[in-house]
Amino acid sequence: MAKIFIVDDVEDNIKLLWYNLEDDGHEVASAMSGQECLDKAPGFEPDVILLDMMMPGMSGIETLTALKALPAMDNIPVIMVSANDSDDSIIDALDQGAHDFISKPFIYPVLEARVRSAVRLKQSQEELEAANGRLAMLASTDSLTQCVNRRQFFELSGSEFAKAKRHAHPLSVIMLDADKFKAINDTYGHAMGDEALLRIADVARGCIRESDILARLGGEEFAICCPGSTVDGAIRIAERIREAIAKEVIECNGQTAQFTVSMGVTEYTGAEQAFDQLLNRADRLLYRAKEEGRNRVISGV
């Protein structure tokens, strides 16, 4: 069953197609002009549009061009239906983005077969788009924690940095590293280490805003880009994360463990030319936090 939208200025033509298509189990809607089609078709979300070429006012080709310019409609196959089946007319319709062309008078079973073919094409396009979306997600996400990965972090934070620079808005960065993580792995096993990484991601997610970007850069190292936050705001976030993690008890294979994290926090001063300068400074501050005893937040600009 497909959703088919018929556009024709002659009511009897619509009725004939409507009854046949409904008999074949399709859901049908219609319009009697190009403008009515533009108004009604997006709400109907058709799988295929059957569009008459010769209509008073807005022609079929003009309607087709307008449909292709609508983001919600540009992927919907349009089959032109016309008594004017000159070569030029067919070429024009296909060049303007029509999926197919059917001459009037048509043989209904042939028209219905072409509708089914257009629906199959649309379905495989949708499957391909969904698969591409899943691939893009896999390519940009850390598989253990579902945080964005290093590459995606640099891409997203780079564009936030450019915005902060353009509009002179604050932007802060937090670098986070689990303390003595090797010891967690060595004492309790790698699975407990993974549990700790998952807990860091969960706790951090609960402490940041929707607009902040949380990434696992690799190993036990995470970063958070906080657009719109001054260093004081970012220190508050970092302290919340540090305190929460220090209280967490993680469990794996009947064992329990506790751990801490250290963080370096800094803010864009207006002098940095690129985002990685900011991240490098946060990294140096994180190193100081480790040197000064771990389980602490060190900030600076």
Ligand SMILES: Nc1nc2c(ncn2[C@@H]2O[C@H](COP(=O)(O)OP(=O)(O)OP(=O)(O)O)[C@@H](O)[C@H]2O)c(=O)[nH]1
């Ligand atoms: N379980 C687990 N361990 C990981 C993963 N990635 C990296 N590691 C381990 O993380 C540990 C990092 O250890 P180090 O770099 O020595 O740092 P640390 O022990 O945290 O010491 P400090 O950072 O100085 O507090 C190594 O043992 C890595 O094998 C992972 O995905 N899962």
